[in-house]
Amino acid sequence: MPIAEGAVSDLFGRPLFFALYDWFLEHGSVYKLAFGPKAFVVVSDPIVARYILRENAFAYDKGVLADILEPIMGKGLIPADLDTWKQRRRVIAPGFHTYYLEAMTKVFTDCSERSILKLEKLLGEGELQEAKTIELDMEAEFSSLALDIIGLGVFNYDFGSVTKESPVIKAVYGTLFEAEHRSTFYIPYWKVPLARWIVPRQRKFHSDLKVINDCLDGLIRNARETREEADVEKLQQRDYLNLKDASLLRFLVDMRGVDVDDRQLRDDLMTMLIAGHETTAAVLTWAVFLLAQNPSKMKKAQAEIDSVLGKGKPTFELLKELKYIRFIVAETLRLFPQPPLLIRRALKPDTLPGGYNGDKNGYAIPAGTDIFISVYNLHRSPYFWENPQEFEPERFQVKRASEGIEGWDGFDPSRSPGALYPNEIVSDFSFLPFGGGPRKCVGDQFALMESTIALAIYCRSLMWN
Structure with a gap:
């Protein structure tokens, strides 16, 4: 070799x-x-x-x-050992069924439009102040958007991070930064028993982790208190478009015959929070960067959006007609995989x-x-x-x-x-972009559809250059 x-x-x-x-x-x-x-x-x-x-x-x-x-996601799907992974995959995969994804298009749309309203307000304020330019960190904007979508779609919880800050949001970002730090640092000093007490960034990391875990524990507790147990097939046939709570957490808690402890359920949710949020934010950031560099492709994308959506809202069926937007998302993931x-x-x-x-x-x-x-x-x-x-x-x-x-x-x-x-x-x-084989990302279609709808709404509302 x-x-x-x-x-x-x-x-x-x-x-x-x-x-x-x-x-x-x-x-x-x-x-x-x-x-x-x-x-x-x-x-x-x-x-x-x-x-x-x-x-x-x-x-x-x-x-x-x-x-x-593992210190962050516990026994969630990504770091789990083989036996735990097989058990949890069988439970979680059915939750990403077609009716759920169809219902999520409304969540994707509503969160994206809320993000656009924020940007339009900032642009309007800039015009009133006669500012020639307004600087925005689009990765941060897309991170907030992705976090709100994950919150509503997976937990039935509105982080509201597009329009406000909260201790939970700060803790999520702190945990993300620590995960990135650990993945690129060659000496795992955090394994030293005293590190969590004497190293400031490790003290902060464990404090952030507690904030997130307390939030997730509360959401799990609330979901269990309103549990309506049913078989997988019946859960998948619910009227997701009209459910008050169509979240993945509701599906997992209501699933009959799966009495998973709260710790495992929290690990599953933490994995989806961290992994799902980061991927979408990255692909949207790179997509608008690439479109800004390629005005002809930007115009082609906007022409398709005008033709398919007009001024209406995206739906699951209309998403199928946004062929070029889907290819833009795929090509972005090819050039900048996450x-x-x-x-x-x-x-x-x-x-x-x-x-x-x-x-x-x-x-x-x-x-x-x-x-x-x-x-x-x-x-x-x-x-x-x-x-x-x-x-x-x-x-x-x-x-x-x-x-x-x-x-x-x-x-x-x-x-x-x-x-x-x-x-x-x-x-x-x-x-x-999402791996392959039996351990392929279970939420790939959620992430792809979310990115497609968000990109379509952003491109319809704003010109990038």
């Missing part, structure tokens, strides 16, 4: 995944990265990614990622496929090997994408042959005819 000798200086001033991309172009689709005594295998190949994520998925767990996130890395650890010795231009005999790895599947590299690979650095939403309409790449079936939308968005099936694992 090729070896890339990493120096800490290679990472100064830029994210890790940029360096991984440079080494990918130099060393190939599978290489070993050594930082002092610690080594990782970096995968930038869909054939190898498919093997790890789908074909031999249960020979790997989340490894380093679980170590980082997260840019998927992390796995081998539970037993294994042999990885060689992948494209790799060793035909594959690569033997011992148990305990930590693997970085670089989604960023996969999505920008010159071997599997034409013009990979360019913003071209139209690319997802075009079938791409495997062009002689053994073991890869190319890009073919017909492989998943009912899918609203490109996925790992149509791309044969060269497009993995």
Whole structure:
């Protein structure tokens, strides 16, 4: 296996995944990265990614990622061990059914329109003060929007973060920053028992965590007090468009035969709060940035919005007609995937496929090997994408042959005819914004639809340049 000798200086001033991309172009689709005594295998190949994520998925767990996130998410779906994951996935996945997603389009729309009203008010105040420009941190604005959507859609709780601040909102952001810090810091000093008492940022982190946990415990307690137990099938057939509480929490609490303790339920909710909120905020921020750089694509997007929506509100059926907006969301996730890395650890010795231009005999790895599947590299690979650095939403309409790449079936939308968005099936694992295989993100359609509706409403109301 090729070896890339990493120096800490290679990472100064830029994210890790940029360096991984440079080494990918130099060393190939599978290489070993050594930082002092610690080594990782970096995968930038869909054939190898498919093997790890789908074909031999249960020979790997989340490894380093679980170590980082378990103090925050407990036994939630992302850091959970295999047995816990299997149990919780069976319970949570049915909650993201079609009727629920259809009802959520109203939540997505209402929260987005509330965000637009705030921006229009700020712009109006700026005009009154004859300000030539108004500076806004759009990532912060989209983070607030995403947090409000998660609050209403998952907990039936209105954070109201678009228009106000609260201790819970501050705690959520503090926890997000700590999760990011831990994922990029190479010495896990927070594991030292006294760290939570003597390190200021760790004291703040545990204080933030308590604020969020107290809030979630209260929401769970309220939901249990009004529990209406039913089988999964009956829960899915409720009139979600007219329910007072159509949240995922209500679904999980009401599910018959699943008497999960409050701690596990809180871990599940915390995982959805952190992971779901961050992904949407990132994709919307990058989407408007890319559209601002490409005025012709902005005009094309607005033409579709005017044609499909006019001045009306988005619905589940109308979302299906917003084809170009959906492709913009997908293309944004291709260029700027969130997260840019998927992390796995081998539970037993294994042999990885060689992948494209790799060793035909594959690569033997011992148990305990930590693997970085670089989604960023996969999505920008010159071997599997034409013009990979360019913003071209139209690319997802075009079938791409495997062009002689053994073991890869190319890009073919017909492989998943009912899918609203490109996925790992149509791309044969060269497009993995939400992972793939059995541990694929359970809330991918929620996040994609949320991003599509929010982007459509923002583009209808504002011109980006």
